Amino acid sequence: MSTDPESPAADPAADDVCYVGPIRMRPEQRGKTTDRRLLEWVDPRDADRRAERTMRDSWRVLRIQSEFVAGFDAMSEVAEAVTVFGSARLAPDSPEYALGVRVGRALGEAGYAVITGGGPGAMQAANQGAHEAGAQSIGLNIELPFEQGLNPWVDLGMNFRYFFVRKTMFVKYAQAFVCLPGGMGTLDELFEALTLVQTKKVVRFPIVLVGSDFWGGLLDWMRDVLAARGMISPEDLDLLTVVDDPDDVVAAIEAAAPTRPGMNPPGVDGTIAR
Numbered sequence: 051m052s053t054d055p056e057s058p059a060a061d062p063a064a065d066d067v068c069y070v071g072p073i074r075m076r077p078e079q080r081g082k083t084t085d086r087r088l089l090e091w092v093d094p095r096d097a098d099r100r101a102e103r104t105m106r107d108s109w110r111v112l113r114i115q116s117e118f119v120a121g122f123d124a125m126s127e128v129a130e131a132v133t134v135f136g137s138a139r140l141a142p143d144s145p146e147y148a149l150g151v152r153v154g155r156a157l158g159e160a161g162y163a164v165i166t167g168g169g170p171g172a173m174q175a176a177n178q179g180a181h182e183a184g185a186q187s188i189g190l191n192i193e194l195p196f197e198q199g200l201n202p203w204v205d206l207g208m209n210f211r212y213f214f215v216r217k218t219m220f221v222k223y224a225q226a227f228v229c230l231p232g233g234m235g236t237l238d239e240l241f242e243a244l245t246l247v248q249t250k251k252v253v254r255f256p257i258v259l260v261g262s263d264f265w266g267g268l269l270d271w272m273r274d275v276l277a278a279r280g281m282i283s284p285e286d287l288d289l290l291t292v293v294d295d296p297d298d299v300v301a302a303i304e305a306a307a308p309t310r311p312g313m314n315p316p317g318v319d320g321t322i323a324r
């Protein structure tokens with residue numbers, strides 16, 4: 051979906067297509083998303099539907115497997131990377147979009163590839179900044195019930211059918227997460243990352259929130275309600291770093307996870323094979 055006429059891939063027909071996994075089609079050609087089909091409830095009293103589901107689900111495993119293979123292949127050359135999340139709804143002329151571009155650029159100039167969800171808004175902003183910095187700009191898009199394409203600043207892109215395959219790629223190939231202001235999707239991605247770090251599924255994985263005015267209320271609630279009532283440990287709050295200046299994003303990542311050669315030998319100080 052291109053909102054910027056100056057963008058490298060402005061295509062007047064691009065808004066009129068959608069993706070089903072790697073397949074590009076006009077909206078009128080498509081039915082439900084793959085995720086919706088996978089998660090659809092089937093009435094257990096309906097023997098025919100049950101039998102059909104059993105058969106379809108077995109075959110579906112192969113499609114899921116192939117999506118992992120394609121994802122691992124596409125991402126295998128990615129070096130150091132940071133995944134940036136944030137609202138799909140930011141307008142390109144908003145201050146938050148400009149902030150996202152500066153974050154993407156700062157990460158790119160520091161030598162990180164930038165991975166996003168490949169969509170519009172904050173994702174596009176971070177991809178734009180990374181592209182402009184000459185860094186690898188990666189977009190991992192997802193099939194949605196409405197038309198959607200990779201944003202025009204993505205240099206390496208993939209369209210996923212399955213949300214959980216895409217989420218694996220976000221974590222597996224990144225050294226850190228950065229969250230720009232966002233809504234449900236961003237909160238989901240933030241809390242998934244937090245849970246993975248809290249449960250030590252990933253270690254040395256900094257999570258940086260950009261914008262203290264936006265995130266401050268959430269942090270207050272986490273401290274005053276979650277920690278105060280014993281739902282999380284007070285130290286869990288240390289898993290998050292809040293910054294306002296894009297340059298501080300890089301500093302926060304490098305302070306929390308020194309991944310440069312020689313600073314973090316694999317297997318010695320907590321790095322794990324993901």
Ligand SMILES: CC(C)=CCNc1ncnc2c1ncn2[C@@H]1O[C@H](COP(=O)(O)O)[C@@H](O)[C@H]1O
Nearest residue numbers: 135136137138139167169192232233234235236
């Ligand atoms: C205009 C519009 C709503 C487009 C949606 N298009 C999207 N394309 C790709 N990833 C997305 C999209 N919407 C949500 N996400 C995922 O959820 C996050 C944003 O969700 P939200 O806007 O904060 O809740 C992103 O980091 C991204 O990984």
